[in-house]
Amino acid sequence: MSNPIADPLVELPDVSPTADLVRIEATPTGAVTLTMNRPSKRNALDADLVSALADAFETLRGAEGVRVVFLRGAGAMFSAGADLGWIRQVAEWPESDNREDAYAMAKMLKALWDLPHLTVALVEGAAFGGGAGLVAACDTAIATADARFGFPEVRLGLIPATVSPYVAAAIGPRAARGLFASARVFDAEHALRLGLIGEIVRDGAALDAAQARMGAEIAACAPGAVADAKALVNDIxxxxxxxxxxxxxxxxxxxxxxxxxxxxxxxxxxxxxxxxWAT
Incomplete structure (x- = not known):
């Protein structure tokens, strides 16, 4: 039997879609957690989940009182990447329709990148393909020690196009070329060395503790200065x-x-x- 953590190219049986694709939770101190909620599909990305994430990011962009945004996946899995059923469907569309579909993914990632708040990916299980792209589009990431990463697109005859600007910015062009071209699955230690993540913790409980710690840390930071500091890096x-x-x-x-x-x-x-502003 294939290991769903080690093998990103495992198709799961389809289930009825739910309306609650992205759960949003917020604390009084402005720590917001977005949880991708397709655990039966390992939080694989399809058009509906991409749209739900885009809506959530746009809502948060103009929301008052938000200090930090955490992104994670339900069911101890960050995201297995693109939903294979979705890939099969769009493969039958003409190029023009595929272009529009892919552009929705590109816009969603840019909406995450443009959030003025500190954004933190909390990675358990695995982050493959578009899931790893979400990690790269965040300002930083924390992963459990057993987390796995990879860009398996070339194994399907595809390329990790829409995530490429964020991955190259996070780990550099040479590392991105090697990982994109090899489809290699790599562990959290290697992700840390590359700069894709900023911290490794022992397990899910430690990940929750790290989330609480970061929420407290960002509460001491001026929200306008945080936004300006992020913009400064982009501009220089x-x-x-x-x-x-x-x-x-x-x-x-x-x-x-x-x-x-x-x-x-x-x-x-x-x-x-x-x-x-401190709480």
Whole structure:
């Protein structure tokens, strides 16, 4: 029998779709957990789940009080990647329809990438293909020690196209080429070395504890500064360190210093009190 953790190309029997494809839970302190809820399909991505994730990301983008967004999968499995039944269906469509379908996935990943809050993937079981792309599109990720990753698309005669910008940004182009071309399944230790994840924990209980810890850590950070810090990295990436870039980075820190969060944060530090945003 095939191991569903080690083998990303295992087709499961279809089940009736549920309306609750993405569960959203939030704490009073602004920690939001999005849970992909197709456990019987190992949270495989189809058009409905992609649409539900896109809707959730767009909702969170404009929501007040959100400080951190955690993304995980139901049933101790992050995501097995693309649903093979979905792949079979779209393979019969013309190229123009396939292009629109794939563009929906691309837009969903960009909506995740563009969230102004810290985004954290919590990986149990496996993250293959589009699931690994979701991990790469988050700001950071924590995985259990037994988690597995991979990009199996070439084994199906396909390519990991829509996830490629985020994976290459996370692990670099050379590592991405090697993993894309080989379809190699790799473990959490290798994912950590590559930079696809930022931390390994023992098991699911430790993953829950790490989530609680990160929620507490981000509560001490100014939400506007978090968004600006993320935008800063995106804006400087690939630019030469020249006079225009130096002046732009100087302008940004100057704006932050005289802004309300900068004034409050520095004042709170000097007065040995918590800033207004800390809980």
């Amino acid at each position: 990436q690939g630019h030469a360190i020249d006079e225009p870039l130096m002046r732009e980075t100087a302008r940004r820190i100057a704006v932050a210093r005289v802004g309300p969060e900068g004034q409050e944060g520095v004042g709170a530090f000097l007065e040995r009190r918590k800033p207004s």
